[in-house]
Amino acid sequence: MRPLRQLTAALITGTCLSVAAIAPPALAQGLFEPLIKVNGQAITRYELEQRARLLGLLRAPAEPNRLAREQLIEDRLKLEAANLQGIVLSEEELADGMEQFAARGNLTGEQMIQLLERGGVDEETFREFVRAGLTWREVTRVRFGARISVSEEDLERARNAIGSETGVRVLLSEIIIPVTPETQEEVMATATRISELDSVSAFAAEARRFSATATRDQGGQMPWTPITRLPAGLRPLLLGLAPGEVTDPLPLDGAVALFQLRDIEEIDVVQPEYSAIEYAAYYIDGGRSEAALARAAQIDADTDTCDDLYGIAQGQPAAVLERGTKAPSEIPQDIAIVLSRLDPGEVDYTMTRANGQTLVLLMMCGRAEVIAEDPGTPAAAPQAAETAEGEEGGETVELAPDETAQLSAQIANQRMESFSDGYLEQLRSEARIIEY
Structure with a gap:
């Protein structure tokens, strides 16, 4: 969520009342009917409307109703995972979290609550919004914290990457x-065993045996890829x-991924x-059945661009084809x-959805590059590189101790985020989600 400096201006003035307060009894009863169930846990119309209103006031960078639905489903999964691990926030921890969130907009927790209530958002909605985020942070810390470490070699590679005027692939x-x-x-169990390999040939043998990707016949080997x-x-x-080391198993939606680094190099052109x-995305019933894979291969042969998929989907339900543009995050x-x-026009059909029932x-379709505000500065230069000093020729940048700590924290946080995202995708793929 972006900083809340403009929160006060975004909120509606004091004449607003909450929806529940002004609704007649019949309508108020309808507000609390379940619209979604996640593993048997209900999400009501009222919760969806309140979360969407909160996100709208916070200027969330997405359509509020759609984002509210996604967040509340994920919140149920996060809190369920927390309960299974015995993780429960104390009231003091929750209060501190609300104060910290409000401080992003130079507000106290009480001021934040009052302003949100003037915009039609109940205090409980704000509390549950903060609770889910704090609880999930603790879940991922407990589950993955011991696996997150940053070595001097990690820092050296990161320094080289941010301090060079060349690209990395x-x-x-x-x-x-x-x-x-x-x-x-x-x-x-299989993925964990593979993650301990340090031989390129051994990894290639496992890829030919287990991998579902198009690269399996090449031992899983991919071409040089810009980072x-x-x-x-x-x-x-x-x-x-x-080189030779393998990542820990990365949980995905309906799959587990592992990557082995065979080589890394700098190139003269910044990527x-x-x-x-x-x-x-075109969805095919049947998962990885022979018929579904044959259908995907035929579509691959018959299409050259994303526009061609409209002809493939003609006469079928609109849900079989999704096309859109999203930020990488x-x-x-x-x-x-x-x-x-x-590359544009290329296809892949290794993924499944619906517990493997849909290929x-x-x-x-295409990629849009970031346009740097300053032509002389890379648009996405990490913050630590802003004050780094180095010599010409791509040598390692020497960072001050506080900058080294910052870089170490950045690497650790990114690793934790990767584990967290993968775990959440796994929970979602295994969940029973019913919409009414």
Whole structure:
């Protein structure tokens, strides 16, 4: 959520009343009917309206109604995971979290509550919004904290990456193993074993045996890939590897991914960052059945651009084809990983949805590059690089101790975010979500 400096101006003035306060009894009763159930937990019309109103007042960078639905579903999953781990916030922790959130807009917690209430948002809505975020942070800390470490080698690679006027590209091998609730334990055991390999040939053998990607026949080997094409959460994980090392298993939606770093090098041309990526997804019933895979192969042969998919989908329900443009941070990690290796017009059909019952054919439509405000400065230069001093020729940048700590924290946070996003995608793929 962006800073709240303009919160007061965004809120409606004191004449506003909450929806529940002005609704007649019949309408008020309808507000509390369940519209969605997540593993049996209800989300009411009132909650959706309140969250959407809160997001609108906070100037959330997405359509409030759609984002409210997504957030509340995720909140149910996050709190359920917390309950299973015995994690419960105290009232003091929740109050501190509300104060910290309000402080982003130079407000106290009480001032924040009063302003939101004037905009029609109940205090309880704000409390639950903060509770979900704080609880999930604790869940991921407990679950993954022991696996997050930043070595001097990690810092050295990051310094080289941010202090060079050249670009960075990586040579990777991949394994993506489909997973269903029935096979999850077996797949995770296999993935954990593979993650301990340090041999390129051994990893290639496992890719030929288990991977569902188009690269399996090549031992999972991918071509040189600019680091900027990869999801932001994956980059620090790769930069933290030495050649031959493998990432920990990365939970995706319906799959588990592993990447082996075969090589890394600097190149003379700085690779662009991307502000938006346009792609299309065509859904095929049958999962990874022979018929579904044959259908995907035929579509691949019959299409050259994303526009061609409209002809493929003609006469079918609108839901079978989705096409849109999203910021890289908004794209689910499993989709972002697949798109990173595609050029415009290329397709991939290794992913599934609906617990493996639906095959997803992805096509890359195009990428929009970030335009730097200052032509002499890379648009996406990390904050730590702003004050870094180095010599010409791409040598390592020497950072002050506080800047080194900042860089270390950035790498650790990105790794934690990657684990967190993957875990949430796993919970969502396994959840029973019913909409009325």
